[in-house]
Amino acid sequence: MNNLIKRTITGAIFVAAVVTSILFQTEYYTFTALFAIVNILAMKEFYGIVNAKKNVSVPTVYMLFCGTFLYLGCFWCALIDKPDEITGFLFLIIYMLSIAALIIMEIYRKREHPTYDLAFSIYGQVVVALPFGLMNFIAREPEYLLTLFLLIWTFDTGAYLVGSTCGKHKMIERISPKKSWEGEIGGICLTVLISSLLGIYFFNEPVWRWIVFGLLVSVFGTYGDLSESMLKRASGLKDSGNILPGHGGMLDRFDSMLLAAPIIYVYIEILKAI
Secondary structure (H helix, E strand, C coil): CCHHHHHHHHHHHHHHHHHHHHHCHHHHCHHHHHHHHHHHHHHHHHHHHHHCCCCCCCCHHHHHHHHHHHHHHHHHHHHHCCCCCHHHHHHHHHHHHHHHHHHHHHHHHCCCCHHHHHHHHHHHHHHHHHHHHHHHHHCCCHHHHHHHHHHHHHHHHHHHHHHHHHCCCECCCCCCCCCEHHHHHHHHHHHHHHHHHHHHHCCCCCHHHHHHHHHHHHHHHHHHHHHHHHHHHHCCCCCCCCCECCCECHHHHHCCHHHHHHHHHHHHHHHHHC
16 A cells, blocks of 8 residues: 555544544543553553663563553543542552652663663653643643644644745754754644634634744654654664554654653643632
8 A cells, every 4th residue: 555545544544533532531531542542552652762772671561551550640630620629649659659669660670771770661641641641631622632732743744745845954963864944844834723723712712822822832743752752863773663654653652742741731720720
């Protein structure tokens, strides 16, 4: 099958699954269920990438357990909206004990570079499991979550169209040879435009809030993408996996969310506070 057709079919199914899961999140927690699977697959890819590096041996299965527990803990706190309740504390305590056990376990593994293993183990929790977990808080208001995904896709589309037609000045060629400043600016402009229109006509909120929303998604989405590219390049890999035909792995599809989701969550909470 032609690669373009394969990418198109996979992309359409992927978008439909994400959008549908968000629309039915409030009644059935469909988004949480779908991204519990995505979280596990993305973590598996992440630890597969770092384990490809010399002198690194992360206990993948154990870290998948930790990351899943962190994700479900975030879901529970978002669900009850009372993180100070005893169950929320139990999730936090068990997770902290799991990380403490990881450190103790590393002492007995007798690895040549145990600090490498620990660093990459925790890194995966911070940049994969935690962002996906925080998306459960954004999902309390599905319209914001849907907008986040829409703007990520808008930026990718704008950056690709502008970059492929007139991109001449490379951003960070040693990490991502195809990214250009022209594509970045084009993606930002389109994203801010769509974000502003949504703010005016759908959310009926001050336009400045949505200009900032679009800028945050664009800038931090880019750096999330670059951070994953940096990780893959350091391990000599092109894609994080091949689970999505024509698109690579889960990390390849959600890399923009690694930094954008936590920042947008904080931004939404700030807007609520003011």
